[in-house]
Amino acid sequence: MKLVSSLRPFCAALLLAATVVAAPIAASAAGFATENAPTADNPAAHPNFTVRVVGKGQPMLLIPGLTCPGAVWDETVAHYQKQYQCHIISLAGFGGTAAPASTDHLLQNVRDQLLAYIQTQKLSKPTIVGHSLGGFMALWMSSTRPEAVGPLVIVDSLPFIGAVQNPAATVDMVRPMAEGMRQQMSKSKATPAQQRQTVSSLVTDTARITQVTRWGLASDPATVAQAMYDMYTTDLRPEVARVQQPVLVLGAWAAYQAYGSTKESTRAVFEQQYAQLPRHRVEMSEAGKHFLMYDDTQWFFQQADAFLREQAVAKK
Template sequence: MTTFLHGANAYANGIRQHYLRYGGQRKSGDNDRDPVILLPGITSPAATWGFVGEVLGRTFDTYIVDIRGRGLSEASAALDYSLDAQADDVLALARALELPRFSLVGHSMGARIAIRAARQRPRGLARVVLVDPPVSGPGRRPYPADLNWYVQSIALCRGGAGPEDMRAFCPSWTEEQLRLRAEWLHTCDERAVRCSFEGFHLDDVHADLPRLAAPVLLIAAGRGDVIRQADIEEMSALVPAMRVARVPAAGHMIPWDDEAGFYEAFGNFLGAEIQPSNQSQRRIQDAG
């Protein structure tokens, strides 16, 4: 049975923000479980994270957000695509949804948005999960990806490219994953992607980390070069109480590479363990 409830829009921080909602109200004993707001990466519209939303929705009231300039959220030539604007978006959305408490789960760019938002110490922020955040910034090694990889694949999808065209960019992905990427990638505004990629190298999220007050969990990929052991140690020094979990078999797109390991990495950090459905378990077994 699906946990998907609906897609919807909210006007928050001066723009229309689109999100997908899974699960609805979830309770554990006498205590409400805090809702989860999931923030995807640089070219990942909310729909591409639906398989994760289905699972999270079994335990938590879950909102997957189309970051401005992606998916069905607002995009325009005049829109501010900066990290600060993105961080303000998520906090304004939480207020618009009237969430008294919530947790942020951000992947890649979404993790940097979560850091910048959490720096403000907003009322109601319960927990922050950072999934393989880019650690690039002023004076640091560059983000290990080529901007043209994003730009070229977006251009192909604007021209009607299909899953086989995407396979050249994501050779290890399943047919279903490639189909979703081909379907939704054209909704990523190239200006938004360029601005975010540039921000990976200009925005100093390390300066934000000591200002975080909410509990933090870092989930790091065991493969790939986005975050190294030295980076984990530096972040741990900046956030001494930060919990760290590794997913050894996964690259940067952790739930795509090792979905089971991704859920296990959360443990009970969000207030309850994540329980995959029978359907997701079969998908995980098939992927293995």
């Protein structure tokens, strides 16, 4: 348990572990405003996640982070549902949802099923908003099938968590540690006090801490452990060179001050990891912890709105 305890705050804060309504965003094309209801879904085709669809307009996929269900995006959906048809993803095994039948190739299966969902639902280059693990998934989807997705909004996520402390790290170097972590985490479950302590390093508001803690305690340990293992053993740094879409990366650093990090040093980690991503911009929150949509809501919407507005104008 010592290994997991020492890694959990750092890993959770960097990927794995209040509504402010800004000016409306105009639809990029009139046709989207009267878009028909989505094609009838077949949940059996994507056993690794469920989907809730809200709103009308251009398609937007919202993918949550580790242990969180799609409800983590409720305020974001309220903000965008008049301009976007929001497809809110809840991954199996997170936040009280039923665990997947198998965790073999867990995140790869999620990636493939999400790409198939986009195709069967006939979603035209959907915007993808992803937090933490969800941001990693958005990058993986886009680098796998660049033509299938639209702009990306990545919320406090990196292409390779295994290289945060050592930029020269490779998957082979990280794998033994990741395997040990997977074995320990799948066999042990954090107590409510431990879970809350971890979450308090990721979220500021007390009510939000309580909610995220509940989601973590309700998550399936084996699924969480496998998801972390998959992220630690998948290096997307060279793969993001294939991404064709504009990407907004929103980073957090305030939570890492206790570990000696500064805004500049944390930005350098982001810039280094995203160096091969052709069309991206990194913006750093001044005060937000890992859940930027909770901690720095106004800034989060200002950044995302401006970015999406730029993309809408560019398409005209």
